[in-house]
Amino acid sequence: MGTVSPSDTWAYALRLPHDPRAARVARVTVRAALAGHGQRELLDDVELLTSELVTNAYRHTRGPCSLRLSALGDGRLRVGVWDSHPYVPAPFAAPSGGRIGTAPLGARGGRGLHLVQEYAETWGGWTLGEGLLGRGAGKLLWFEVRGPDPR
Secondary structure: OOOOOOOEEEEEEEEEEEOHHHHHHHHHHHHHHHHHOOOOOHHHHHHHHHHHHHHHHHOOOOOEEEEEEEEOOEEEEEEEEOOOOOOOOOOOOOOOOOOOOOOOOOOOOOOHHHHHHHOOHHHHHHHHOOHHHHHHHEEEEEEEEOOOOOO
16 A cells, blocks of 8 residues: 655635734634644744735735745745735835835834845735726735755
């Protein structure tokens, strides 16, 4: 009898309501998925960056958002967060490697996207075109981190 080995590629998707608890639900989901796939070494960074993107979706939109975690098979993990607002902020509007400055001391916000550029290997974002009735379909922001190559 042969054995079945788990695939090194997988994906999870989660729709989150416009709710202040959405970032916590996203963190719990990330923690469970990464632990379940033996990728604990990525957990702290991915949990933090996911929380930042979901929090921004909550703060800057009035609708739901979606989270997608994808293991790409070569040790890379991609996290994407969709929301209903079409504006793509820096550093996501620039090619990966585009840099933004840090928030001024005493600022109440502005540090989350800086964390993405510090901890993620690559990142990006795009507007998702026209939706129903000529309304924009929002945007997708994503980042990738790399763990040890599973091979």
